[in-house]
Amino acid sequence: MTTDIARMPLTEAPLPTPTPTEDTLPRRLSDFATLGEALDYAAEGQRGLNFHDARGTLVRGYRFAQMRDDARDAAYRLIAAGIVPGDRVALIAETSAEFAALFFGTVLAGAWPVPLPLPTSFGGRESYIDQLRVQLASCDPKMLIFPSELAKLAGAAADAAGVEGIDWSLFATRAATEVSLPQAATDDICYLQYSSGSTRFPHGVAITHKALLSNLAAHAHGVRIQESDRCVSWLPWYHDMGLVGCFLSPVANQVSTDYLKTEDFARRPLSWLDLISRNPGTSLSYSPTFGYDICARRISSQTKAADRFDLSRWRVAGNGADMIRPDVMQAFVDAFADAGFEATAFLPSYGLAEATLAVSLMPPGEGIRVELVEETELSGMSHGEDRPQRYRAIVNCGKAVRDMEIQVREEDGTPLPDGAIGKVWCRGPSVMVGYFRDPASTEACLVDGWLDTGDMGYMSDGYIFIVGRAKDMIIINGRNHWPQDIEWAVEQLPGFKAGDIAAFAITTPGGEETPAVLVQCRSSDEAERVRLRDEIRERVRSVTGMNCVVELIPPRTLPRTSSGKLSRAKARNLYLAGEIKPYDLAA
Missing domain, CATH: 3.40.50.12780 (ANL, N-terminal domain)
Incomplete structure (x- = not known):
């Protein structure tokens, strides 16, 4: 007997179900000793995380209970891979259930998750690999785990830093043999946080469970979280x-x-x-x-x-x-x-x-x-x-x-x-x-x-x-940019050296925040100055993704501190006051 496949009823995949807004579980505002304890309590209810596609269509409803189970499995796999309390595990921070489970799995294993950035639309492959490599060298992780679509880029960064790199879909196929999980103390480090703008001089901020939960409680009370x-x-x-x-x-x-x-x-x-x-x-x-x-x-x-x-x-x-x-x-x-x-x-x-x-x-x-x-x-x-x-x-x-x-x-x-x-x-x-x-x-x-x-x-x-930025930080569109990174990029061009460049943020006449780069120029030829200005502008754009104001200024113009260091704050003030006079160049 044959079956007419075309006439068989089609079984549609069930639509994802969103997690509810309200729940019968009594709400607690971060009054926990550790983040793992907070997850265990949230898992008793029905709420959770919901991931949507570019059109806002729900792709996955992810209850906290499921995330807790997946996090435990991730912790078992990490422990089987030799991860011990205090180790760092770097994770490419894609907004996904996979990252969420791995972040909490790392915490449950007693290690410190280190979220690292996704590539941006500017800077190119080598720029992203180099950024990851420098941050990996700073946090010294045992592993870098990344989504499949970034396997080539993140894998190259892991190789360059001498770190084991693995696709998280492959990591999820490893056996998750149940073992005893370490018990975290409230004063233990919970995670490391990096500024995405810090590529040459990264600072890993060490946050304890106590610090995290204190801030989360303060935030919850501050915004007066309610059931709806x-x-x-x-x-x-x-x-x-x-x-x-x-x-x-x-x-x-x-x-x-x-x-x-x-x-x-x-x-x-x-x-x-x-x-x-x-x-x-x-x-x-x-x-x-x-x-x-x-x-x-x-x-x-x-x-x-x-x-x-x-x-x-x-x-x-x-x-x-x-x-x-x-x-x-x-x-x-x-x-x-x-x-x-x-x-x-x-x-x-x-x-x-x-x-x-x-x-x-x-x-x-x-x-x-x-x-x-x-x-x-x-x-x-x-x-x-x-x-x-x-x-x-x-x-x-x-x-x-x-x-x-x-x-x-x-x-x-x-x-x-x-x-x-x-x-x-x-x-x-x-x-x-x-x-x-x-x-x-x-x-x-x-x-x-x-x-x-x-x-x-x-x-x-x-x-x-x-009223002002952090001492030297340039923040444009919510992104932090270290001026040293911009200055260093310009220093790589022929004819410039450390101390020739000062970068800072200014407000344009239209009210937009933008980086300004002052560059001491030794050339007296106007055509060469125009060429250098355009080359610097393109170099900064390729590194940061931002258009910037580039001003060429005479040698020995940038101010110094008493110890001989460049004073960016003073350079900015002098520039805005008109006391640093750039060369007048054609647009």
């Missing part, structure tokens, strides 16, 4: 706001979360707002300023936002990771108010990886509040009579989170009164124990339990206002 809350995120898991705020926090606070991959958000940014619109509960979602900016620009002036979106249940629209621009926030409100977005949903914040994540949060419902500060006060320079006064709107970044203290100090450490601009220091249980294997850098920023953030700001009635 659901998190929506596109932030990468190799940055602290994505890793801590939108991956580890949902586990420790039992919040179901919907994810878009970062690269999918970049291609279809409005899919982020689609996910928020479909959320049956109230939304917690965070972004640097540029994320709001992209969405406001993408929505057509001919399109009525209310026809596509319902943002009326967006309860907390967090802002952080770069300088918050009130004009962009207002543009977002203007674009999406008719879709129900309330300006009071904006929740500005301030934080850094060295404090685990959050240092300050605006109380929910207060929205964006600004103060106007004269620019000469911000730079610390005197105001010349022949220069017009210019004011900058400084955003209120909220109050210190629970158990955190903030002080603004003079350079000599003297605390400053309200309204006086100085260095921002913080102290609390979530401050890092230090930089991994870098006691000199640790000693330079940790003093008597206080962390020198390197940022500039002022206090006003218990609120912190951040």
